[in-house]
């Protein structure tokens with residue numbers, strides 16, 4: 001296994017709108033992030049992944065870009081961005097940006113031109129089709145509900161948008177589009193940016209023939225019809241050859257439809273495509289047949305199985321994984337995979353123990369280092385996320401009252417992870433003097449940086465300790481991984497080892513006390529989340545222990 005800086009890094013994801021507001025307009029911004037760089041560095045973070053900060057009408061909070069080479073006014077100026085990049089580099093950290101090129105905004109110049117006429121030079125930058133039987137070309141559904149085709153009166157044709165209708169899909173079949181993308185990437189690399197997280201990169205290659213949806217199950221439609229199209233690897237290889245390989249950078253491709261079957265095609269060491277991918281296998285575990293807003297309980301056995309299979313698969317091809325349990329698109333990890341009631345603090349430390357002791361690059365989402373949890377706004381009007389708003393609309397269209405379905409949004413909505421960061425117990429958690437763009441999670445007086453800085457046993461300080469522990473022990477980065485007792489429905493236990501060291505991680509993913517016997521001797525306790533922990537393996541609720549195995 002080749003050693004590289006990005007395999008050894010711990011990444012911190014920032015959702016800029018909700019991080020820190022420097023000019024008190026209620027919206028987080030780039031100067032606000034600069035103010036917090038010392039904090040981020042103090043966690044032991046190596047790489048910051050910044051969600052989109054480009055010019056955008058914000059139909060999908062920056063994932064609809066109208067100018068790839070400019071900064072959104074609300075977030076600051078290019079000078080602010082340059083200062084951010086310098087501030088990050090001065091502290092020995094790196095910056096990874098978000099590349100959103102499956103689609104642009106409909107307010108991008110390319111699209112403004114494209115829709116003008118069928119012979120406009122930009123027409124083929126997007127995917128236009130005539131209608132069928134007085135309706136759209138196919139019955140495709142968009143990710144956020146409704147048809148994936150929008151009709152445009154000027155030329156009387158439909159354009160494809162897999163996300164909202166303000167996010168028209170780019171036509172990657174057109175070599176000019178591919179060259180535009182390469183040139184955007186070069187622009188940011190030449191500024192000194194250290195990599196890209198590539199938004200829904202699995203969707204860029206479309207199948208040449210547009211047929212109706214092959215399955216009523218949306219997940220299946222995504223995997224077999226929308227994602228992993230015939231030219232995806234050709235596109236990525238050529239992007240790698242022409243641009244990526246010329247810089248010392250990292251890439252992580254995001255993708256619905258990237259399953260175990262396809263994973264190595266993107267990241268195998270001999271593929272020359274991407275360094276890592278974010279797959280969603282564990283992120284869809286708790287979604288029922290109706291998708292995201294049809295939550296079902298998740299099973300730990302299946303959860304472990306996903307991590308086990310991915311680790312095994314990737315290591316076969318010397319591919320590298322990414323380890324994450326949440327981001328700006330999903331509920332808070334402590335609420336979702338652990339417990340946010342009276343065990344919240346233990347449970348958050350347990351997840352940190354897992355995130356930072358697995359093989360693969362760990363990604364920490366802002367606020368998770370405090371154990372921030374889901375929020376339950378009472379009114380639909382308090383929600384801002386387009387996905388959630390469209391869900392309300394679809395309920396209304398079916399004659400249902402959104403108020404009767406709020407529990408689904410409370411459980412699964414993306415705004416759970418988008419409430420502003422909790423810096424202190426002061427007004428608006430110290431995020432802003434002004435009313436924030438989205439309401440605060442009201443629990444900030446109990447969960448905030450200022451308090452946790454003061455307590456050595458806080459979640460925040462546990463993160464610092466775990467990150468340092470990973471740094472001190474390359475075994476946790478490159479060592480082998482093997483999970484024990486895979487059928488155990490409460491305990492996730494695994495060994496990590498190399499020639500130098502051997503560790504055992506034992507995590508009790510339950511509210512119950514569990515007597516666990518790993519059948520391993522010589523255990524020396526190193527990391528734990530109950531202050532009075534001993535070597536004993538009678539595991540209390542959400543108890544986490546990491547041992548060195550001495551023989």
Ligand code: TEU
Pocket residue numbers: 060063064100143163199200255256292328329330387414
């Ligand atoms: O998300 C891609 C994606 O597949 C999401 O639609 C995800 O499945 C969904 O949020 C789960 O409900 C990326 C970005 O991370 C997301 O914020 C954007 O909205 C989306 O792409 C479109 O750019």
Ligand code: CA
Pocket residue numbers: 021022023024025026027028029074
């Ligand atoms: Ca601001």
